[in-house]
Amino acid sequence: MTTPNTPSQNPTAEPTINKPAPVTPVLTKRWLSPTSWSLKTYEQLEGYSALRKALGGTPEQIVELVKASGLRGRGGAGFPAGVKWSFMPPNEDKPHYLVINADEGEPGTCKDIPLMMADPHSLIEGCVIASYAMRAHHCFIYVRGEALHCIRRLNAAVREAKAAGYLGRDILGSGFDLEIVVHAGAGAYICGEETALLDSLEGRRGQPRLKPPFPAAAGLYGAPTTINNVETIASVPFIVNGGADWFRTMGTEKSPGPKIYSISGHVTNPGQFEAPLGTTLRELLEMAGGMKDGVPLKFWTPGGSSTPMFTAEHLDVPLDFEGAAGAGSMLGTTAVMVFNETVSVPWAVMKWSQFYEHESCGKCTPCREGTYWLTGILERMLDGKGTPGDIDTLLDICDNILGRSFCALGDGAVSPITSGIKYFRDEFLALCAKNTGDQNAATASPALAGAHS
Amino acid sequence: MTGSNTGSTYGGSSVGAGTTHQETVGDTDVLGISPVAAEHLVTEFVEDLSVFDGIVAKARAIVLRYPDSRSALLPMLHLVQSVEGRVSQAGIQFCAAQLDLAPAEVSAVATFYTMYKRKTCGEHLVSVCTNTLCAALGGDDIYNKLGEHLGEDGKKLGHNETVGEPGAPGSVTLEHAECLAACDLGPVIQVNYEYFDNQTADSAVALVDALRAGEKPAPTRGAPLRDFRTAELELAGFWPEDEADYRASVDGPSAAVETLRGAKLAEDRGWTAKPYPAKAPLPEVEKK
Numbered sequence: 149m150t151t152p153n154t155p156s157q158n159p160t161a162e163p164t165i166n167k168p169a170p171v172t173p174v175l176t177k178r179w180l181s182p183t184s185w186s187l188k189t190y191e192q193l194e195g196y197s198a199l200r201k202a203l204g205g206t207p208e209q210i211v212e213l214v215k216a217s218g219l220r221g222r223g224g225a226g227f228p229a230g231v232k233w234s235f236m237p238p239n240e241d242k243p244h245y246l247v248i249n250a251d252e253g254e255p256g257t258c259k260d261i262p263l264m265m266a267d268p269h270s271l272i273e274g275c276v277i278a279s280y281a282m283r284a285h286h287c288f289i290y291v292r293g294e295a296l297h298c299i300r301r302l303n304a305a306v307r308e309a310k311a312a313g314y315l316g317r318d319i320l321g322s323g324f325d326l327e328i329v330v331h332a333g334a335g336a337y338i339c340g341e342e343t344a345l346l347d348s349l350e351g352r353r354g355q356p357r358l359k360p361p362f363p364a365a366a367g368l369y370g371a372p373t374t375i376n377n378v379e380t381i382a383s384v385p386f387i388v389n390g391g392a393d394w395f396r397t398m399g400t401e402k403s404p405g406p407k408i409y410s411i412s413g414h415v416t417n418p419g420q421f422e423a424p425l426g427t428t429l430r431e432l433l434e435m436a437g438g439m440k441d442g443v444p445l446k447f448w449t450p451g452g453s454s455t456p457m458f459t460a461e462h463l464d465v466p467l468d469f470e471g472a473a474g475a476g477s478m479l480g481t482t483a484v485m486v487f488n489e490t491v492s493v494p495w496a497v498m499k500w501s502q503f504y505e506h507e508s509c510g511k512c513t514p515c516r517e518g519t520y521w522l523t524g525i526l527e528r529m530l531d532g533k534g535t536p537g538d539i540d541t542l543l544d545i546c547d548n549i550l551g552r553s554f555c556a557l558g559d560g561a562v563s564p565i566t567s568g569i570k571y572f573r574d575e576f577l578a579l580c581a582k583n584t585g586d587q588n589a590a591t592a593s594p595a596l597a598g599a600h601s
Numbered sequence: 602m603t604g605s606n607t608g609s610t611y612g613g614s615s616v617g618a619g620t621t622h623q624e625t626v627g628d629t630d631v632l633g634i635s636p637v638a639a640e641h642l643v644t645e646f647v648e649d650l651s652v653f654d655g656i657v658a659k660a661r662a663i664v665l666r667y668p669d670s671r672s673a674l675l676p677m678l679h680l681v682q683s684v685e686g687r688v689s690q691a692g693i694q695f696c697a698a699q700l701d702l703a704p705a706e707v708s709a710v711a712t713f714y715t716m717y718k719r720k721t722c723g724e725h726l727v728s729v730c731t732n733t734l735c736a737a738l739g740g741d742d743i744y745n746k747l748g749e750h751l752g753e754d755g756k757k758l759g760h761n762e763t764v765g766e767p768g769a770p771g772s773v774t775l776e777h778a779e780c781l782a783a784c785d786l787g788p789v790i791q792v793n794y795e796y797f798d799n800q801t802a803d804s805a806v807a808l809v810d811a812l813r814a815g816e817k818p819a820p821t822r823g824a825p826l827r828d829f830r831t832a833e834l835e836l837a838g839f840w841p842e843d844e845a846d847y848r849a850s851v852d853g854p855s856a857a858v859e860t861l862r863g864a865k866l867a868e869d870r871g872w873t874a875k876p877y878p879a880k881a882p883l884p885e886v887e888k889k
Binding site for chain 1: 881
């Protein structure tokens with residue numbers, strides 16, 4: 149077992165000829181400036197220079213640039229952004245829309261909210277460039293309602309940008325028009341799912357749509373639509389200014405660029421660390437001052453509660469899309485939640501299950517019913533009334549949700565349970581210890597499994 | 602279906618044995634057996650909408666933001682909450698009338714989203730994150746402590762319950778919330794959706810005591826504290842008209858130590874991303 153408190157590798161001691169620095173502030177580089185959210189500060193720090201450059205080129209050139217940069221979606225799925233943009237039809241038979249997914253709510257995820265508070269203009273500039281590339285003249289930023297201060301800052305940024313001619317009609321004399329609307333959600337995790345977000349933006353219950361048709365063919369109001377995460381779009385101005393090769397000086401061949409890692413939980417100095425993709429937890433812990441009070445690491449998530457948990461065995465897994473997947477999880481939103489030995493895994497899993505049960509939209513049966521029963525069983529186990537058979541029942545239900553639910557919420561709901569049981573089955577068994585002597589309880593009829601006693 | 606129903610469907614029960622369900626079981630006194638007080642079982646949906654006279658212009662302004670009027674529904678529900686502190690039947694009818702929707706369509710949306718409250722909210726809404734990470738850091742304790750502290754007559758204040766006359770000065774509604782996306786600053790509380798970061802049970806008690814006493818403690822991140830209804834007005838997209846108030850709210854703090862941790866570390870150690878190349882032309886593409 150490795151000891152996360154005393155990392156063996158010191159990032160500063162390594163040769164740095166071609167290696168990027170351990171922390172590479174790009175998206176975060178303006179955050180230390182006073183009133184970083186104001187247009188004045190933004191313009192002094194290269195702000196809107198990428199827009200001028202982009203408007204001097206063609207939409208096809210921008211799409212090609214973003215493709216060449218290898219920028220992958222920062223909302224969790226990692227789909228190549230330039231490829232997604234290229235799905236938008238070249239004609240304008242119907243209006244095109246760009247929708248920004250700023251419905252940050254995945255447990256552990258806290259990168260887009262600080263970004264929108266600290267540097268809203270980078271998102272606005274990215275929106276204008278991306279809209280130009282996709283021939284959209286209407287862009288919506290769907291922000292979760294609880295992020296009021298972000299909504300405020302974004303509105304102020306839109307107002308300033310419009311007054312300065314970066315938004316509205318004939319932007320910077322290019323003939324390109326764009327309106328941006330900042331839209332507040334109303335408290336529903338499911339609206340982070342892109343098609344549920346579209347339904348919500350259309351004034352409906354946020355429930356996912358069947359795909360295909362994909363949004364590029366029939367999205368908002370049935371028109372061609374691209375939905376991108378905040379961090380993805382905010383990266384675009386830097387790629388336009390620096391070029392694809394510069395962007396690729398950070399990260400890996402298949403996962404290029406910098407990424408905001410959000411480290412939370414039982415570490416000495418939690419916070420936001422923008423580092424090249426492929427950074428490991430060992431390196432992140434070094435930056436975050438190690439485990440809090442020296443209490444050893446027990447489990448962690450690489451990118452939110454929907455990504456299967458890791459343990460201290462995984463300290464050196466490169467946190468990029470391939471590395472996390474290769475080790476049996478997903479990169480997700482790089483929401484690195486760190487839990488020490490004091491935390492019970494079944495308890496954590498139960499809490500997450502309660503979350504998924506609450507947030508299940510109810511549209512499909514596997515997720516709606518599955519999350520209800522999973523939570524009931526876990527609550528009963530935590531209440532000391534579980535049996536070893538419950539573990540099999542949990543896994544059986546998970547098996548019936550994974551890949552069978554309408555959208556990825558169901559898949560996410562099973563991740564903590566299956567990974568928790570995979571690495572910490574003994575803890576689940578220990579909850580049943582006082583019931584294992586009772587053979588009737590241990591072999592209870594499956595028909596009763598999950599029932600609240 | 603005709604009268605051939607044998608009644609066997611329900612395991613031999615008499616239900617369904619008659620020609621129609623009603624013939625079999627007779628009339629039920631719905632009001633008599635309802636667990637809900639009779640005044641809440643509205644049979645005729647005709648509400649007095651005059652309470653919303655002051656926001657008609659705002660409602661129309663919301664509609665103009667969108668290519669399709671129905672997109673205005675979520676902000677409009679925030680707008681009616683800014684008037685009543687909840688979404689009432691009247692609020693639902695108001696939105697329906699503005700958007701040419703059926704009240705049932707608006708109801709279906711209003712009941713889907715957590716932020717639309719069916720009971721009148723206090724002057725302040727206190728949301729405590731009790732998702733796993735915040736809970737592990739003390740969020741559960743904070744929520745329990747606040748429930749006990751704000752409770753009366755030995756009864757804890759529960760989820761979505763209010764202490765004080767709802768809407769009156771010093772009234773506080775308590776709720777437990779799902780992840781509020783401030784995990785590096787946990788345990789976290791929001792008051793009217795402004796952040797109060799790195800809380801403890803003691804600091805949370807001091808916070809609600811101040812709110813109860815009519816004070817407006819400054820959030821760690823967010824605008825100077827107002828009340829729930831003002832926050833709802835902002836969520837509907839309406840900002841302070843007074844320029845000084847507007848600037849003060851936009852310029853409210855946001856840069857927590859945690860937020861800046863990576864950027865500060867890089868600055869201290871001289872770490873940067875590589876500089877841009879001297880020239881980075883846009884790629885050439887074939888003309889179509």
